């Protein structure tokens with residue numbers, strides 16, 4: 001059994017743990033592939049640093065999360081060799097994630113090295129998926145980049161089922177009418193709900209659409225597609241069901257709607273992260289979408305660009321302003 005606490009890094013015993021981690025990692029990679037964080041940076045206010053201590057009080061493991069603007073980055077995860085194989089790192093990782101979620105971090109990211117299979121396995125078992133470089137990192141064949149969305153307590157994310165189309169439609173309707181009303185008139189929203197917004201059952205059949213539940217009720221929906229259609233429900237004309245080519249096309253990011261009582265909790269971000277991960281797993285490294293005025297804030301926050309709007313007709317002399325947006329990963333090959 002270990003006990004965990006947020007502690008200062010400025011203790012000789014903790015510094016020795018971190019030095020042991022450096023001693024282990026340094027011979028594995030060339031100097032330019034080391035991205036350790038130094039003691040003074042670990043002492044800053046934007047860092048959560050957790051120490052695991054054994055029953056006799058000895059520090060046997062540590063880990064940190066650096067709170068960046070739009071994500072939290074895991075750093076300095078280490079378990080002393082004498083304490084390995086007892087779940088210490090898993091416990092530290094979940095404590096860090098819980099504390100970071102409490103501070104509204106909605107995505108966890110990390111960089112590790114390809115010669116550390118035990119670390120990669122720990123993160124994969126905890127739900128992390130590989131991605132491209134983020135923040136100031138650049139493509140480095142020695143690096144493995146991973147991420148995982150975070151959800152507030154009580155919320156669960158899963159793939160949508162085909163028999164849920166009507167509940168999904170209810171979430172879309174409430175979200176469009178209530179959340180969307182900050183940006184569009186009701187005439188525009190009602191027009192959009194006849195085809196531009198709504199359920200695309202192709203996504204449900206393709207298993208590329210996610211839902212988030214709270215107390216068994218659907219509160220957020222959204223997904224991605226390997227097909228050309230960029231937006232719109234089953235009833236929109238001009239659908240393009242042909243499959244995209246992951247090597248040249250951007251995966252489509254599709255139909256994000258969050259129930260008005262559950263916005264700004266990171267649910268949209270969690271679905272975006274799950275969608276990008278699933279598309280990356282099929283070889284996509286670029287993403288495209290048609291964003292609403294409301295949605296573009298979230299997409300910009302996650303690296304999407306596109307400032308030029310288009311007017312999409314949604315009725316007689318009524319049009320909705322949309323923003324075509326896109327993003328491209330710099331993917332590491334290994």
Ligand SMILES: CC(C)(COP(=O)(O)OP(=O)(O)OC[C@H]1O[C@@H](n2cnc3c(N)ncnc32)[C@H](O)[C@@H]1OP(=O)(O)O)[C@@H](O)C(=O)NCCC(=O)NCCS
Pocket residue numbers: 104106175176179180255256257258259262263264265266267268269270290291292293294295296297298299301
């Ligand atoms: C767009 C939408 C899905 C976002 O869902 P959400 O779960 O509230 O988004 P998140 O909580 O993940 O937001 C992540 C970040 O995006 C930005 N953001 C999200 N909504 C924002 C808003 N209304 N204004 C400004 N920034 C916003 C913020 O940076 C936010 O982080 P913060 O809360 O820590 O400041 C939701 O507003 C919605 O359902 N809108 C109506 C339907 C719609 O327009 N869908 C988009 C289709 S393209």
